[in-house]
Amino acid sequence: MAKLILTLEGSTIREVPLDKERIMIGRKPSNEIQIENLAVSGEHACIVTILNDSFLEDLGSTNGTLVNGNQIKKHILQNNDVIEIGKYKLKYLAEAPSGQAGGGDDFEKTMILRAPAKTAASSPKPEPAPAAKSANEPAPPAKPSTPPPTPMPTMPPSKPPVPTSAKPPSPDAAPAMAKPAEPHALAAVQILTGPSAGKELDLTKNLTTLGKPGLQVAVITRRPQGYFITHVEGAKFPIINGKMIDAQAQPLKDHDVLELAGVKMEFFIKK
């Protein structure tokens, strides 16, 4: 479970597990996290937790809420974010992947959110508990109709929806997109012949095309393993160090000489 560590001038005051869907922060005693300080508004901010994500919202406080030094109105909390309210700091620690042995797997599964069965709209704070069924249940009960999923209102008072069906787990519970792995060194191509001789082209993108469209084009791809050249179009394939390559991607080495569309160029690793 994610938690907040409340500190004042470096000393820890308390730890607050984010075990409720909505946790209020403010000066009044009604708040889950009460901070008795005049710089803190009565109801200063709140944190809504939906499944693995926690959202921080400033509730129009007088003195504002900072996250990592920046004033925010709404913010999705990332591990190790530091929330500042007056002189108080709250460090957000995301949930460690529970049980490396198995539980952590679940984070990567694609799951279905069931639309909640529509309840009577009489209750002032409807808490639509989505109809959920375990993926292990042999025969899920048929529902007469499927109401559309309720749109997620801002800071919804709803219970977290329960996943029901999942793609197979992956052992890696890392969130979000991995940054493309950077090759060890920046490389470039220097043109050796023709009107552009001497020109240098840094290979800063994942793909760089070379040649003349319609005549002959090759692409240099930057991958975690290094740089590769592949033929893209044209009757002729690129020549590397005097040898024509085939349709397969060819790894490039420092000082390889490439020839395409009649132009020679040198591939080299920049220091």
Added chain:
Amino acid sequence: MMEMVTATHSGMVRSHNEDSIGADASIGLAVLADGMGGYNAGEVASGIAVAMISAEMKKALASADGALDVAAAENLVSEQTVRANSAIYQAAQNQAQYSGMGTTLVVALWHDNTLIVGHVGDSRLYRFRGNKLEQVTRDHSLLQEQIDSGLITKEQARHSQNKNLVTRAVGIDPEVEPEVHRHPVQAGDIYLLCSDGLNDMVTDEDMELTISSLQANLPLAAEQLVQQANDNGGRDNVSVILVRVLKSFPARSGFVDRLKSWFG
């Protein structure tokens, strides 16, 4: 009229591939499904969806013999999605090992100079036109709803842990609501259908760069997209279908059309 290429890979982490793809340039149809459910149920669900929709659409289009208007084609996409839903749901009810299986789905039909796209879940269709890649479908996912409601920004969504929650799927409930839209098509358009294994691992900018750089060689572009997903970690199955519209494809050449083409 069109060139279609496909590529699919189980990724770097998973042992089997639960994505299914189908592409038939002769009828202008591409179908991509990303299955979910224990054991091999996910690939059963996505397999049923792709096989059924491909076969039934082919039959329906053949029997209409080109005389199908766009509204009827839209209905066809919707109907076939509903039928696939029933088939998967029934299979899941009847066989315990398939219980709870389901699949996302994106169906694209190019008909009468129009693209008809139906989707359920978070598999996507993008259009590359004028050197820009644009997302055409909107995911049925918790994350998309959070973005729509202003709770989080697109940038924050990249770091969300809720990437994997879809709000609609085929085969989970007795009924399904496919989202079907039509879009005018231009010769030279390139369309990309993909499972979330691509767009979760590769940014839209890199997808655009890849298609833009390699548009002369679509099979290489498809291969490079999959490779980038895998180079970036390949945490999920990844599937892509690339479709290039070579020239316009009116449904029928009536007398007036033929007359126009003589003078055009």
